[in-house]
Amino acid sequence: MRTLTIRETGATPRVRAMVSTKRLLADLSVFGKGYLRSRVGVFFALIFPVILILLFGAIFSGGGSSPISVYYQNLDSGQVGARFVSAMNDTGAVVMVQVPDSQNFSQYLLSQSASQGIVVPASFSQSFLTGGNANVTVYQNPSSTTSQIVLGITQGVVDRFNLYHANANATDVFGVQTVTVASGSYKYVDFLVPGLVGFSILTSPMFALVNISSEYKRDKIFKQLSLTPLTKAEWLLSKIIWYVLLTGVSFLMMSAAGIFLFGAHIGFSLGILPFLVLGPFMFVSLGMLIGTISNSPESAAVVGNLITFPMMFLSGTFFPVASMPAYLQGIAHLLPLFYVIDGLNNVMIYGNYSPALFDLSVMVVVGVAIFALAVRFFKWRED
């Protein structure tokens, strides 16, 4: 009785560990088992994205042997430069696409996301006649296969021209020099894998968390849990861990499908990991936030869909953002998923780490903000 009086007048003792591994693992195990048993979740998280890869990959990779488009500028005003271009076309492996001389060529390649281009020098015809040296410039992206093919073809055509020039004494009149371009016209499937990894990072946690957090609230399951020592942080963390694991598996499955079925080019590096962790972190939190501030599972689903679907289509999941109209690109930059996919593209396709770091920073800031809001509004109980 005496201790009771002390309790009544004194401050409430609130010494408690925020996160206990034991409780966290217990919750993770129950949630994970339930997830695997429900089958629907497994289908949408793991099988469906692979099906999308198969579908989109099959649609857009049709005609793999079609000629490669090669942009060119012919600075030569004489006959021979034009003959060189038609000789390139005659190989059947490339289709030469002329770029007006007024354009800055490398800028143009960038704007077209083209990974290869050829510039025929102004001195080309002159050299053919006099035997003076002239180099054809091949713009190329060393990591792109098509670039390599174009380089090889150009080399072959140039060698042929070396056989026929007018000056019998001169050897190697024509040469090939290369310029590296940052852009690349990668295969569609190269973009498809990071895009659909992003799709899966968005949709699996969002749909699930919007749903369970609103249903648990309605069904008083959160209240029930609040009566146990499990903390909100443990509950939320266990969901984040689960979706990070799921994303990891899904990433491997999609990459495998992309690589083995469509020959996608994926640069694997540790740089991918932060995206596979922060992405689910961000969308588990967002789903939780939407579910927890909604009055009913029905309204939560509406709000969840309103946010998820536009984000799903506009962030570069199915098509590279660069191929969208400018105003949509502007909108894309406002969507958190954009930074996930842009970052994955930068790491997996371009191997460009500094823009990836920027994407990652945006994700950290946005993710932490959403997480903080979710924790702030997520109530076990009501007042």
Add this chain to the structure above:
Amino acid sequence: MRAIEVESLEKSYGSLKAVGGISFSVDEGEVFSLLGPNGAGKTTTIEILEGLRDADSGKRRVLGFDPWKQGYELHRKIGVIPQGFKFFLYPTPREAVRYYSALFGVKADVDKLLQRVLLTESADTYFLKLSGGQKQKLGMALSLVNDPELVFLDEPTTGLDPAARRAVWEVIRGLRKEGRTVLLTTHYLQEAEELADRVAIMDHGKIITSGTPGEIIARHGSGDRLTIRADEKLGAYLREKAGLAAEFDGHGRVSVRLKTKNDALSALKAIEESGLDWSDLSTRRDSLEDIFIRMVGENPDDQGNGRHPPG
């Protein structure tokens, strides 16, 4: 020490006064029942005591704790089954009990606990495949994992078939035998009568009366009654010719309140004189049900499914 003490407890949702200043207390080891129709404010009251809702005003102590501010300490000592208990869809009862044991950091004997709530045969069935009664039993098992001193049960048998209801009752009787305190809400009168040591009848956010069923009957009952199967004409005859407090219940039964022993004799005489048809004459005392109907103005069992009239 009193397990629960409540004084002038109030809670409004906007302009709706769900709990309008109620006071009651529950002794240790007692089964106490809040009995009232839907919307009476039972769930609001019980959730305030569990620490799941804050009250607007009024004193409340549960096992000596302020339930809202000292929930963490309180929750280790209480067990709760919310109204319409629901859980994750996929764990089996066995897994669910293990989960709760891990959360509470206790080593529970899973098999024994499931046996205690009569759930052994469904121990490995997914929650979503359990029947309503089995789900409720799992709720009981979970509420017992931390070996609570005090158990809150909010309408534990609503919507269950009679067999499942009796099974849940068995478990509640077991809790009482083990010396645990139980706060039980129900809108089934028979449930309160069967299980509770004391009852508080609640309606529109107020406790109308409370005590043991016997005390309530003594306080609010109108003593003995004579009932006769007859029609309204006999009721009128008894009132007018014999000056008795006779009422027709609208269903072919006239009941006469017997203020004195003599009233019984004059009633019999008047019935004989009336020459009207009658049958099934009997006398009985007011039951808790009569009082409930009179005070709350509705039959509690109209809201639930069948209960057998008290013998």
